[in-house]
Amino acid sequence: MSTTHTTTGTWFFACKTTDVPTNGGVCVKYNDEQIALFFFARRNEWYATQNLCPHRRQMALSRGMTGTVQDEPKVACPFHKKTFSLKDGRCLSDEHECSLTTYPVKIVDDRVYINVAEITVMAEV
Amino acid sequence: MKVVVIGNGMVGYKCCEKLVARSGSSPLELVVFGEEPRPAYDRVHLTSWFDGKTANDLLLAPLSWYTDNGIRLHLGDPIMQIDRTNKTVTSYKGITEQYDYLVIATGSAAFVPPVPGMDKKGVFIYRTIEDLEMMKAYAPQASCGAVIGGGLLGLEAAKALLDLGISNTHVIEFSPRLMPRQIDEQGSAILQHKLHQLGLKILTGKNTREVMGEEAVTGLQFADDTILPADIVVVSAGIKPRDELAKACGLATGPRGGIIVNEQLQTSDPYIYAIGECALHNNMIYGLVAPGYEMAEVAVSHICSDHKAFTGFDMSTKLKLIGVDVASFGDPFPAPDTCHSIVFEDKYKGTYKRINITPDGQFLLGGILIGDAAAYNLLLQTARNKMVLPANPEELLLGSRGTADNGAGVTALPDEAMICSCENVSKGAICQAVTDGHETLDDVKKCTKAGTCCGGCTPMVKDLITATMKAQGKYIRNVVCEHFPYSRQEMLDLIKLKSLRSFDEVLDHYGSGEGCEVCKPVVASILASLWNDMILDKGNDTAQDSNDRYLANIQKGGTYSVVPRIPGGEITPEKLIVIGEIATKYNLYTKITGGQRIDLFGAHLSDLPDIWEELIAAGFESGHAYGKALRTVKSCVGSTWCRFGLHDSVSFAIQIEERYRGLRAPHKIKSAVSGCIRECAEAQSKDFGIIATEKGWNLYVCGNGGSKPQHAQLLAADLDSETCIRYIDRFLMFYIKTADPLTRTATWLNKLDGGMDYLRNVVVNDSLGIAEQLEAAMQLLVDNYKCEWKEVVENPELRKRFSHFVNAPADKDPTVKFETMRAQKKAAEWK
Numbered sequence: 001m002s003t004t005h006t007t008t009g010t011w012f013f014a015c016k017t018t019d020v021p022t023n024g025g026v027c028v029k030y031n032d033e034q035i036a037l038f039f040f041a042r043r044n045e046w047y048a049t050q051n052l053c054p055h056r057r058q059m060a061l062s063r064g065m066t067g068t069v070q071d072e073p074k075v076a077c078p079f080h081k082k083t084f085s086l087k088d089g090r091c092l093s094d095e096h097e098c099s100l101t102t103y104p105v106k107i108v109d110d111r112v113y114i115n116v117a118e119i120t121v122m123a124e125v
Numbered sequence: 126m127k128v129v130v131i132g133n134g135m136v137g138y139k140c141c142e143k144l145v146a147r148s149g150s151s152p153l154e155l156v157v158f159g160e161e162p163r164p165a166y167d168r169v170h171l172t173s174w175f176d177g178k179t180a181n182d183l184l185l186a187p188l189s190w191y192t193d194n195g196i197r198l199h200l201g202d203p204i205m206q207i208d209r210t211n212k213t214v215t216s217y218k219g220i221t222e223q224y225d226y227l228v229i230a231t232g233s234a235a236f237v238p239p240v241p242g243m244d245k246k247g248v249f250i251y252r253t254i255e256d257l258e259m260m261k262a263y264a265p266q267a268s269c270g271a272v273i274g275g276g277l278l279g280l281e282a283a284k285a286l287l288d289l290g291i292s293n294t295h296v297i298e299f300s301p302r303l304m305p306r307q308i309d310e311q312g313s314a315i316l317q318h319k320l321h322q323l324g325l326k327i328l329t330g331k332n333t334r335e336v337m338g339e340e341a342v343t344g345l346q347f348a349d350d351t352i353l354p355a356d357i358v359v360v361s362a363g364i365k366p367r368d369e370l371a372k373a374c375g376l377a378t379g380p381r382g383g384i385i386v387n388e389q390l391q392t393s394d395p396y397i398y399a400i401g402e403c404a405l406h407n408n409m410i411y412g413l414v415a416p417g418y419e420m421a422e423v424a425v426s427h428i429c430s431d432h433k434a435f436t437g438f439d440m441s442t443k444l445k446l447i448g449v450d451v452a453s454f455g456d457p458f459p460a461p462d463t464c465h466s467i468v469f470e471d472k473y474k475g476t477y478k479r480i481n482i483t484p485d486g487q488f489l490l491g492g493i494l495i496g497d498a499a500a501y502n503l504l505l506q507t508a509r510n511k512m513v514l515p516a517n518p519e520e521l522l523l524g525s526r527g528t529a530d531n532g533a534g535v536t537a538l539p540d541e542a543m544i545c546s547c548e549n550v551s552k553g554a555i556c557q558a559v560t561d562g563h564e565t566l567d568d569v570k571k572c573t574k575a576g577t578c579c580g581g582c583t584p585m586v587k588d589l590i591t592a593t594m595k596a597q598g599k600y601i602r603n604v605v606c607e608h609f610p611y612s613r614q615e616m617l618d619l620i621k622l623k624s625l626r627s628f629d630e631v632l633d634h635y636g637s638g639e640g641c642e643v644c645k646p647v648v649a650s651i652l653a654s655l656w657n658d659m660i661l662d663k664g665n666d667t668a669q670d671s672n673d674r675y676l677a678n679i680q681k682g683g684t685y686s687v688v689p690r691i692p693g694g695e696i697t698p699e700k701l702i703v704i705g706e707i708a709t710k711y712n713l714y715t716k717i718t719g720g721q722r723i724d725l726f727g728a729h730l731s732d733l734p735d736i737w738e739e740l741i742a743a744g745f746e747s748g749h750a751y752g753k754a755l756r757t758v759k760s761c762v763g764s765t766w767c768r769f770g771l772h773d774s775v776s777f778a779i780q781i782e783e784r785y786r787g788l789r790a791p792h793k794i795k796s797a798v799s800g801c802i803r804e805c806a807e808a809q810s811k812d813f814g815i816i817a818t819e820k821g822w823n824l825y826v827c828g829n830g831g832s833k834p835q836h837a838q839l840l841a842a843d844l845d846s847e848t849c850i851r852y853i854d855r856f857l858m859f860y861i862k863t864a865d866p867l868t869r870t871a872t873w874l875n876k877l878d879g880g881m882d883y884l885r886n887v888v889v890n891d892s893l894g895i896a897e898q899l900e901a902a903m904q905l906l907v908d909n910y911k912c913e914w915k916e917v918v919e920n921p922e923l924r925k926r927f928s929h930f931v932n933a934p935a936d937k938d939p940t941v942k943f944e945t946m947r948a949q950k951k952a953a954e955w956k
């Protein structure tokens with residue numbers, strides 16, 4: 001996996017790998033939280049971020065289009081097309097915009113797990 | 126060296142930027158005091174705050190820029206006193222700073238005429254973001270607006286009132302016409318007429334005597350005893366330089382205001398400079414940003430002991446007022462015996478152009494452009510650089526329409542020609558940047574700063590980039606994005622050649638990386654335009670724009686709207702009842718659209734397949750309101766009921782809508798059919814519109830509503846139904862094949878070399894010999910049409926994708942909130 005988090009938190013089971021569309025995203029429910037999970041099939045990479053777009057606070061990032069800029073994976077919010085890095089969550093199209101919280105993802109067989117160590121932080125955002 | 130700058134407006138900021146750049150290694154201590162609560166922002170584009178630009182978007186530089194450059198910036202803390210003997214300034218909060226040099230850049234304030242009642246509630250000025258915030262807060266309770274002052278700022282303010290929803294807005298001008306200082310009488314008349322068409326009411330020759338009302342304004346009374354009711358008033362009667370500090374410390378000021386400066390921008394105290402709108406140079410106050418920037422340049426170079434001089438500045442401007450171009454340059458109206466003027470006027474289109482040339486016909490002195498200022502930059506440069514005119518100078522006005530001409534014009538300019546006057550960038554500097562490898566507009570902007578201020582020179586910069594690259598023998602490509610080094614048209618040809626059917630295949634063959642939000646929808650649209658396969662198949666679902674991916678329009682709050690197709694706007698009572706029942710069952714907000722159908726808002730993602738299952742069972746199909754596709758074919762009732770109707774416009778509209786339903790294109794397409802020349806269906810505002818004549822149908826193409834409306838033009842007259850459809854087939858397929866992404870037909874035509882004549886030749890006379898091919902391509906799409914929603918409803922795998930939570934498909938998004946308004950729901954307001 002390409003994330004740099006220290007993975008001390010809990011891993012929870014999100015869904016099966018086949019539940020996620022190739023080169024797209026889904027939204028995962030974890031208690032009261034919403035996490036956007038993305039699958040880059042061509043490079044077999046997985047990323048997870050908060051589902052809330054900080055721009056107008058819309059629960060929409062999982063429905064955004066994914067892609068790369070200079071090889072850096074990103075997602076574009078469907079509302080106003082602000083783009084965010086999936087590596088570190090920073091907004092690529094507007095330096096004044098807030099960053100996304102990102103979460104480590106791991107795959108065991110055909111099961112996707114997300115690490116939720118920092119998750120209580122975003123509940124207060 | 127220690128410099129203190131008073132005022133952190135546009136010019137004050139520019140002064141800091143230049144000081145930082147100039148000081149280089151020599152130590153510079155820079156302290157700035159600003160009265161406003163935020164760092165300098167782009168006042169020129171203030172009005173764009175109403176179109177959704179935030180205060181942050183408008184900043185000239187973020188706060189971090191000041192800290193990074195060691196500037197001490199005190200915001201919200203105006204200077205109250207200058208002590209010239211001790212060379213110190215003292216601020217409102219009590220900070221005292223010593224200076225070696227002091228720069229006053231306090232700008233100006235709105236001039237409020239001494240009329241009783243100006244202090245009433247609801248009377249505003251228009252200069253700062255705070256002014257805008259106050260107007261916006263007040264506007265909901267207002268219904269009729271008035272702007273005092275019909276100059277540049279007044280018209281901007283009037284646009285702001287329109288944007289705030291106050292459609293009943295009057296502009297009041299004291300002199301007998303609009304913008305008396307910038308344009309001539311004939312130009313004023315055209316401008317006034319044009320603004321009138323856009324819904325602004327204009328009163329000229331009116332002297333305001335009193336602002337009426339108890340506590341809040343209720344109207345204006347004029348010197349001629351007439352009264353205009355108004356509950357929101359913006360005063361924009363001119364500017365008053367802010368020279369109060371200078372006056373108090375004994376600096377020389379002009380009798381009508383302004384701090385007197387010499388050619389080095391020094392005031393009567395050689396250690397104090399004044400720049401921008403507060404400075405009075407040679408009896409002139411310059412109320413524009415470009416001269417202010419030039420003043421900053423001269424003052425800074427003098428402080429750094431260089432010798433430049435400010436010798437005045439030409440007041441040429443180009444503006445877009447409420448969507449109407451207005452430009453004046455050089456000497457707009459010289460005395461008649463010193464020049465010849467060539468005037469071109471088109472009352473129908475609302476354009477007026479005037480150029481003044483020397484009596485010997487050699488040089489351009491200046492001019493005025495209204496309604497279409499595309500030629501502004503080139504004319505301005507021709508005048509400024511004293512370029513010798515062509516033998517027929519009228520070509521400057523008439524031949525300047527096509528981009529090809531502009532391109533040639535750019536190459537003819539000398540290297541010293543000033544292209545960006547805000548940032549002082551010459552043609553030579555831009556061409557050098559391109560030669561050095563900065564080949565995109567963004568790159569050139571970054572490295573030369575050209576086009577970063579008012580933006581007026583951007584088209585010329587683009588032309589220069591193209592011309593320079595061409596001169597180097599480089600092939601200019603209008604590429605899609607970093608993943609595909611091809612233009613949209615090239616992509617379409619390649620995909621067709623190899624019969625590629627999915628985004629992944631296209632990326633494998635012709636692209637690199639993973640794609641992005643720019644190229645994915647372009648490729649998806651091309652695939653749909655070529656093959657008309659189900660758009661969610663073959664892994665193409667995630668290459669679709671979000672709306673296409675969920676076959677619905679995402680709305681505020683994350684719910685969707687549903688638009689069933691209602692061809693020609695004709696619907697049976699039974700079907701209307703079904704829509705009503707479904708809306709009730711799923712609690713949807715309903716509204717009739719401008720395209721004669723019904724939009725159902727507020728559907729949860731997971732309800733979409735159920736809603737469509739019921740709609741389809743009742744005989745509806747997708748309306749493709751979510752796609753860059755054919756939307757509606759609007760119709761008037763036509764000869765079946767209307768006493769004027771010549772043909773059955775409804776039946777023809779239905780036939781056309783059913784033929785092209787689901788057709789995907791570079792942008793959305795709208796159409797309409799009217800039963801006679803009275804044009805009740807507004808066909809001439811559509812991408813293609815049809816109007817019945819005695820002998821058949823007239824076909825109009827490339828019309829456009831939206832922010833820059835354009836009328837459709839006649840392509841062919843008196844056609845029978847079959848020929849009319851053949852021409853539409855050809856026209857649409859030619860557009861689909863050749864247009865750039867997200868380009869409506871009107872813009873496409875404007876860019877097409879040869880314009881309407883060329884298009885008519887291709888479509889009607891088959892000058893390229895491709896008519897048959899175009900018709901066959903269209904027939905393939907028509908034959909392959911299926912309702913996308915029907916396919917989703919019947920396919921459990923596809924249906925599964927319509928849930929909000931992958932791990933809790935039955936749950937809806939709990940953060941979705943609605944409010945109530947007029948007995949229906951609406952999306953909760955976002956922040």
Ligand SMILES: Cc1cc2nc3c(=O)[nH]c(=O)nc-3n(C[C@H](O)[C@H](O)[C@H](O)COP(=O)(O)OP(=O)(O)OC[C@H]3O[C@@H](n4cnc5c(N)ncnc54)[C@H](O)[C@@H]3O)c2cc1C
Nearest residue numbers: 132134135136137160168203204231232401402412413414
């Ligand atoms: C709506 C609008 C549209 C415009 N459109 C155009 C256009 O299209 N083209 C064009 O060329 N120009 C346009 N202008 C004019 C342009 O904005 C001005 O020419 C330019 O902003 C002048 O810059 P300045 O720094 O001199 O003044 P300002 O930008 O007004 O800055 C002066 C600053 O100094 C501050 N100040 C004043 N006194 C003190 C004090 N004692 N201590 C500390 N701070 C103080 C003020 O609060 C202000 O922030 C427009 C202006 C407006 C309002």
Ligand code: SF4
Nearest residue numbers: 761767770800801805
């Ligand atoms: S356009 Fe002509 S036919 Fe159609 S409704 Fe109007 S008047 Fe009647």
Ligand code: FES
Nearest residue numbers: 053055056077080
């Ligand atoms: S809400 Fe995400 S970009 Fe605006």
